[in-house]
Amino acid sequence: MNTHQPTPDRIMHLANGYWATGILGAAAGHSLFTHLEAGADTADELATRAGISVRGAQTLLDGLVGLGLVEMHDGRYRNTAEATTYLVEGKPTSLSEFATLKMTHMGALxxxxxxxxxxxxxxxxxxxxxxxxxxxxxxxxxxxxxxxxxxxxxxxxxxxxxxxxxxxxxxxxxxxxxxxxxxxxxxxxxxxxxxxxxxxxxxxxxxxxxxxxxxxxxxxxxxxxxxxxxxxxxxxxxxxxxxxxxxxxxxxxxxxxxxxxxxxxxxxxxxxxxxxxxxxxxxxxxxxxxxxxxxxxxxxxxxxxxxxxxxxxxxxxxxxxxxxxxxxxxxx
Structure with a gap:
């Protein structure tokens, strides 16, 4: 007997996958990963540096934690190693511009x-x-x-x-x-x-x-x-x-x-x-x-x-x- 019953969790994530595209694109567009790398580690500080609302910064941070791109330690935020390598602006491997671009492609789907x-x-x-x-x-x-x-x-x-x-x-x-x-x-x-x-x-x-x-x-x-x-x-x-x-x-x-x-x-x-x-x-x-x-x-x-x-x-x-x-x- 199969004791592992399926759950709708993965399908819910997939059906709402555009949320991930939007959160990643908006965060990249406002340089959040770059600001995090530079030491801005709270929603208030990120909002100030990025010129966005505190509510908006907190929402993006929550989403990025949910996506596994940002981590929280002792109430402060920091990039994961993945985000540091591939989403900080100015690095030769940065995909931040690509993430912003893909957000504009969602309508075509x-x-x-x-x-x-x-x-x-x-x-x-x-x-x-x-x-x-x-x-x-x-x-x-x-x-x-x-x-x-x-x-x-x-x-x-x-x-x-x-x-x-x-x-x-x-x-x-x-x-x-x-x-x-x-x-x-x-x-x-x-x-x-x-x-x-x-x-x-x-x-x-x-x-x-x-x-x-x-x-x-x-x-x-x-x-x-x-x-x-x-x-x-x-x-x-x-x-x-x-x-x-x-x-x-x-x-x-x-x-x-x-x-x-x-x-x-x-x-x-x-x-x-x-x-x-x-x-x-x-x-x-x-x-x-x-x-x-x-x-x-x-x-x-x-x-x-x-x-x-x-x-x-x-x-x-x-x-x-x-x-x-x-x-x-x-x-x-």
């Missing part, structure tokens, strides 16, 4: 039942156009997610000591891979192929890192722009595959294969699903975002990547976890 019925966006919600203002905010907000991954891949490839390597980043967005790797290797050079408005964002980040002299941009749609043959030691394809359908991914992998020098490596970073679709949790849930916003995208299985890469001519494919939702795929 009302379309999901109809999107599920039709199999794609129903309000011209697809984002795959160069002049979509969506990119300006999203590209900068998600850069912090890739910061730890850039370091992991650099170590896997030994990039710091690789000498005069040439890097191509397809759909490179913020330019975080180029900025990080050029900083690690003073002999490396990087090129980013992306839409002009996005390349402008990347140029700013790379310039801030002091490595702009070894960074070049090619403006255009990476589906259509030709790339030089056998010109690159490393090609990056980070968080692009989930926006593409199987045919486009296969075509792009073949294009990359031709752009790589002998012995070169394709680096794919994305949310990868187990072959039996039993996990991991984040990639499985993220698929709904792609259904809502893209025409053909999704979160793809390891077997999908292996099949596409083999068809494109890659023989050595390995998968590497990053202690984050992102999986790194190396193909040679």
């Amino acid at each position: 009302v379309d999901l039942p109809e999107v599920v019925r039709t199999g794609g966006p129903v309000r011209n919600a697809a984002v795959e156009v160069a002049d979509n203002p969506h990119w300006e905010k999203v590209v900068t907000a998600i850069a912090a997610q890739s910061t730890p991954v850039t370091a992991i891949v650099a170590e896997l490839l030994g990039l710091a000591d690789a000498g005069e390597v040439s890097i191509l980043d397809l759909g490179g967005g913020s330019g975080i891979f180029s900025a990080t790797w050029l900083g690690l290797n003073p002999a490396a050079r990087a090129t980013q192929l992306d839409w002009a408005p996005i390349n402008a964002i990347a140029r700013r980040l790379v310039a801030e890192r002091g490595v702009a002299d070894r960074f070049t941009c090619i403006d255009g749609d990476f589906h259509r722009v030709e790339v030089e043959t056998a010109a690159y030691d490393v090609v990056v394809y980070s968080h692009v595959a989930h926006q593409e359908g199987p045919e486009d991914n296969t075509t792009l992998f073949a294009k990359v294969r031709g752009a790589l020098r002998p012995g070169g490596t394709l680096v794919v970073c994305d949310y990868v699903v187990d072959d039996d679709r039993s996990g991991p949790s984040f990639p499985l849930i993220f698929a709904a975002e792609m259904l809502l916003k893209s025409k053909r995208g999704g979160t793809w299985r390891r077997a999908d990547y292996q099949a596409w890469l083999a068809k494109a001519g890659f023989e050595d494919v390995t998968f590497h976890s990053t202690r984050s939702p992102t999986t790194v795929v190396l193909a040679r």
Whole structure:
């Protein structure tokens, strides 16, 4: 006999999940985690520093304690280690801007039942156009997610000591891979192929890192722009595959294969699903975002990547976890 009777607690949390998005977004928007880190440890002090009401500060603190992002000790509040690492402004891994951004996306979810019925966006919600203002905010907000991954891949490839390597980043967005790797290797050079408005964002980040002299941009749609043959030691394809359908991914992998020098490596970073679709949790849930916003995208299985890469001519494919939702795929 099963003595563990189900309770509605988890379903209540899930059904009201927008509360968590709102609490986190509002706290990040008012810099509460940054103020907590600086020593403001009561509702009154946080309200003063953030310029919000005491009632509002207390409500956010209660919510953040409930979410496990803030702890109380002897009547005073402090960030958890998780919040200190990922929600304090100014840190390279800070997701505070991303948390604020996601709060503005909640309204789009009302379309999901109809999107599920039709199999794609129903309000011209697809984002795959160069002049979509969506990119300006999203590209900068998600850069912090890739910061730890850039370091992991650099170590896997030994990039710091690789000498005069040439890097191509397809759909490179913020330019975080180029900025990080050029900083690690003073002999490396990087090129980013992306839409002009996005390349402008990347140029700013790379310039801030002091490595702009070894960074070049090619403006255009990476589906259509030709790339030089056998010109690159490393090609990056980070968080692009989930926006593409199987045919486009296969075509792009073949294009990359031709752009790589002998012995070169394709680096794919994305949310990868187990072959039996039993996990991991984040990639499985993220698929709904792609259904809502893209025409053909999704979160793809390891077997999908292996099949596409083999068809494109890659023989050595390995998968590497990053202690984050992102999986790194190396193909040679």
